[in-house]
Amino acid sequence: MALKIQTHVQIFHFLRQTGGDMVEAALTMPLMVLLALVLVNFALVGHARTASQQAAHFGARMGSIAFAGAELQARQSAESVLSGCLCQAQVSHVAATDNPGGEVTVEVQRTVPNYFQSLLSLFGGTLPATFTGTTSATFRKEGW
Amino acid sequence: MYRFVTSSKASLVWNTMVLMTVFLPLASLVFDVPQYFAAAANLEMALDAAAQEAANDCLQLLSYSQSGTTSLDSSCVASQARRRFEVLTDPMAAAGHVPNLTMVTCSNACRTLHLQGATTIRVLFSLSPPITIVRSSNSQVRMTAGMP
Numbered sequence: 234m235a236l237k238i239q240t241h242v243q244i245f246h247f248l249r250q251t252g253g254d255m256v257e258a259a260l261t262m263p264l265m266v267l268l269a270l271v272l273v274n275f276a277l278v279g280h281a282r283t284a285s286q287q288a289a290h291f292g293a294r295m296g297s298i299a300f301a302g303a304e305l306q307a308r309q310s311a312e313s314v315l316s317g318c319l320c321q322a323q324v325s326h327v328a329a330t331d332n333p334g335g336e337v338t339v340e341v342q343r344t345v346p347n348y349f350q351s352l353l354s355l356f357g358g359t360l361p362a363t364f365t366g367t368t369s370a371t372f373r374k375e376g377w
Numbered sequence: 378m379y380r381f382v383t384s385s386k387a388s389l390v391w392n393t394m395v396l397m398t399v400f401l402p403l404a405s406l407v408f409d410v411p412q413y414f415a416a417a418a419n420l421e422m423a424l425d426a427a428a429q430e431a432a433n434d435c436l437q438l439l440s441y442s443q444s445g446t447t448s449l450d451s452s453c454v455a456s457q458a459r460r461r462f463e464v465l466t467d468p469m470a471a472a473g474h475v476p477n478l479t480m481v482t483c484s485n486a487c488r489t490l491h492l493q494g495a496t497t498i499r500v501l502f503s504l505s506p507p508i509t510i511v512r513s514s515n516s517q518v519r520m521t522a523g524m525p
Contacts, residue, residue: 257388268400272407279411286418294425334433370422371465373430 270349281320285341288314289370296337297372304329333376340369409500423465428516431458447518455481489517
């Protein structure tokens with residue numbers, strides 16, 4: 234009986250000592266996880282932005298030097314770059330002409346999910362469910 | 378002082394130090410590195426397009442038809458390249474960057490056009506001094522039999 238009481242007292246003291254730390258950790262942990270998720274999510278947004286820029290640039294450039302079928306060439310070239318991207322991006326618009334002197338424009342639209350939206354709502358913050366953006370590149374069609 | 382720092386009362390101090398030395402630079406890295414690459418890519422694209430357009434527009438066709446040699450009109454390339462560069466870097470300027478076409482030269486009897494551009498970017502939550510990004514582009518006229 235005496236041993237049981239002593240054990241209960243030890244547990245009480247332990248909880249009393251560490252309780253504050255646990256409460257503190259419970260309060261700060263969501264904030265730290267949110268911060269980490271924000272960093273990873275925005276790194277993904279940056280990666281998607283850079284990849285879509287590269288795709289638009291490469292597509293427009295390839296379309297501008299194609300002898301014929303500039304639109305198809307531009308689209309396929311941009312999509313080939315996007316195939317290596319760890320993101321949701323697609324060629325949203327291609328405007329190209331086979332006439333020399335015309336313009337070849339490639340637009341790439343990117344979408345990155347907002348992974349910290351639900352956690353952010355715990356702190357009263359709101360952000361869109363996805364981060365979207367459009368990148369475009371324009372080159373002059375080669376030739377005279 | 379030592380007892381204060383090693384006691385649990387100083388946890389706020391430790392947390393602040395970790396935040397200042399780890400999370401803030403990490404956050405800056407996450408935001409600034411993609412911004413740096415985006416600015417560099419935009420600058421490169423504008424230079425490429427400007428060089429290509431200037432080389433196309435400033436070819437001396439009369440000289441080519443008479444002698445068969447290709448060359449660019451040196452008085453034309455700078456204005457054409459600058460015009461195109463400014464159009465394509467408008468969004469960059471609107472975003473707070475300062476893109477400049479710093480050099481337009483031609484070499485090899487004005488057959489090759491060299492463009493150099495620069496823009497500035499600030500990192501660490503815009504606290505750092507401006508960092509200059511320099512990119513260049515070359516364009517050379519080619520005559521291809523299959524060209525329409």
